[in-house]
Amino acid sequence: MSVPGHFASAARFVNALRFSDAASTRLCLLCLLCLLCLLRLKLCPQALYGPICLTLQCARANQRAMAKVKICGVRDEAMVHVAAEAGADWIGFNLVPKSPRFIAPHGEPVPERLTDLLKVSAEAQLRSVVLVVDPDIAVLKSLTDTVRPDAIQLHGQETPEFVAKLRAAMPKDTEIWKAVGVENRADLEAVARFVSADRLLIDAKPPEGADRTGGHGQAFDWSILQGWAAPKPWMLAGGLTPENVAAAIAATGADAVDVSSGVESERGVKDEVLIRSFIAAAKAA
DSSP states (O other): OOHHHHHHHHHHHHHHHOOOSHHHHHHHHHHHHHHHHHHHTTOOTHHHHHHHHHHHHHHHHHOOOOOEEEEOOOOSHHHHHHHHHHTOSEEEEEOOTTSTTBSOTTSOOHHHHHHHHHHHHHHTTOEEEEEESSOOHHHHHHHHHHSOOSEEEEOSSOOHHHHHHHHHHSOTTSEEEEEEEESSHHHHHGGGGOTTOSEEEEEEOOOTTOSSSSOSOOOOOGGGGTTOOOSSOEEEOSSOOTTTHHHHHHHHOOSEEEESGGGEEETTEEOHHHHHHHHHHHHHO
8 A cells, every 4th residue: 555545544544543532632643743744754654554543542441431411401502602602412391381491491382491401402403301200191192292302201100010001102213211310229129120212310319299200400419330230221400500410420321411400500490601611520420
């Protein structure tokens, strides 16, 4: 192979790696610089081509995939854009009227409001998640026939049988997520019953007497997750903040996290600085 051919091949290989952390990016650029110097000196890069590619492969193998992030309870388009710019993967919209994060707190028609938010999310290339509690399948199916979120998150007292029935009724390209509140290992083991869900959201159990099943900003004992074999893709939730999300990921091995109250300046009001800080901390963990 000619010298330009070797360089082009190496460049294509480096580009395909798509490094996501600064250290690996610097290594990638250093290797390319070495090849450029060899070419400028009219030396054949064959001797270094193999070691360089091996170094890059090792860096890629040792690189931990960045955690995915869901910002939940967003009510306005501006925060959708903030989340997208900061690197969020999912955006969550709450359809529970009693929640302080309900998308239509002033009596706006829910389908129209949801349509607007889903449109903005799609334009921002964010995957959308609609949060519901103990929904009626017929009503939910009617709603999603009009607007199509990427996922539906069940955050009530839904049974495994209900989840299976909803999964069968919904389009295949709409994922069904089930949030489960846990406090101890026994609660965690019971999660395996939800085999029909596409993803599980492991949250803290709500406080005694709470009128909502989630969004309380309380964490649970992460140590109960040690040695747990998740039966499905899962996401960590409950009491996460910009200050503790890195420790949470390290302690649990979670590859996806969910936050709502932890990025609010006041109840139900998302804060741009906190959203950006949370996503940056989660991605750097």
